[in-house]
Amino acid sequence: MKIEEARRAIKELLPEKRYTHSLGVSETAGRLAEKYGAEPAKARLAGMLHDIVKYFSDERLEAMIRRRSDISDNYLNYSSKLWHAPCGAAYVQETYGIDDPEVLCAMTYHTTGKRNMTELDKIIFLADYIEPGRDFPGVEEVREAASRSLNEAVFLELQKTIVHLLDKRQKVYPDTMEAYNEMVGSF
Ligand code: DGI
Ligand code: FE
Ligand code: FE
Numbered sequence: 001m002k003i004e005e006a007r008r009a010i011k012e013l014l015p016e017k018r019y020t021h022s023l024g025v026s027e028t029a030g031r032l033a034e035k036y037g038a039e040p041a042k043a044r045l046a047g048m049l050h051d052i053v054k055y056f057s058d059e060r061l062e063a064m065i066r067r068r069s070d071i072s073d074n075y076l077n078y079s080s081k082l083w084h085a086p087c088g089a090a091y092v093q094e095t096y097g098i099d100d101p102e103v104l105c106a107m108t109y110h111t112t113g114k115r116n117m118t119e120l121d122k123i124i125f126l127a128d129y130i131e132p133g134r135d136f137p138g139v140e141e142v143r144e145a146a147s148r149s150l151n152e153a154v155f156l157e158l159q160k161t162i163v164h165l166l167d168k169r170q171k172v173y174p175d176t177m178e179a180y181n182e183m184v185g186s187f
Helices: 003-013 016-036 040-049 058-067 073-077 084-096 101-108 119-130 139-148 150-167 174-183
Strands: none
Touching: 003 016, 003 040, 016 040, 016 119, 040 101, 040 119, 058 073, 058 084, 084 101, 101 119, 119 139, 119 150, 139 150, 150 174
């Protein structure tokens, strides 16, 4: 799938604000890929598509998780806000025949992160957090880190996300904790 087709596809499925966010993630991911030696075309495509099923109902996403043996059922024990990430990858595979495992993997883990992320996984995870439309406390610190070190920026994002979840007394998905544990102490 070409980037322009991907843009048209999400324009149909997403409200204006989320569409603009996705353009921002695509652009930011492309820049990060150029800087950190990943493939810019894959980064732009994964960034464009990453939230494609964000507005599907929880019921529809739950059905996809149950149907697809390659999506962990454990997602169902955690916030439904996590579900659109693995389901987005499954959806673009089924609907557009996207079979690039790197693109599918980066989409799958864009929300939670995981241990052993590839450069592309980290770039999509980070671009989602720092694209120009994002404005929340701490984002500037992560943007600055991203100009120095991909790993440092990803770690900061994990730390801030976990602190935020604990502060709201929410569960933390194990992949997010494992990503944090893997990187803690490196900086
Ligand atoms: O889809 P976006 O809004 O662009 O961003 P996202 O895919 O990173 O979704 C993040 C939401 O998921 C955010 O509101 C926090 C929430 N969330 C709930 N549980 C977890 C979690 N995020 C992570 N990383 N880990 C969790 O366990
Ligand atoms: Fe998302
Ligand atoms: Fe997003």
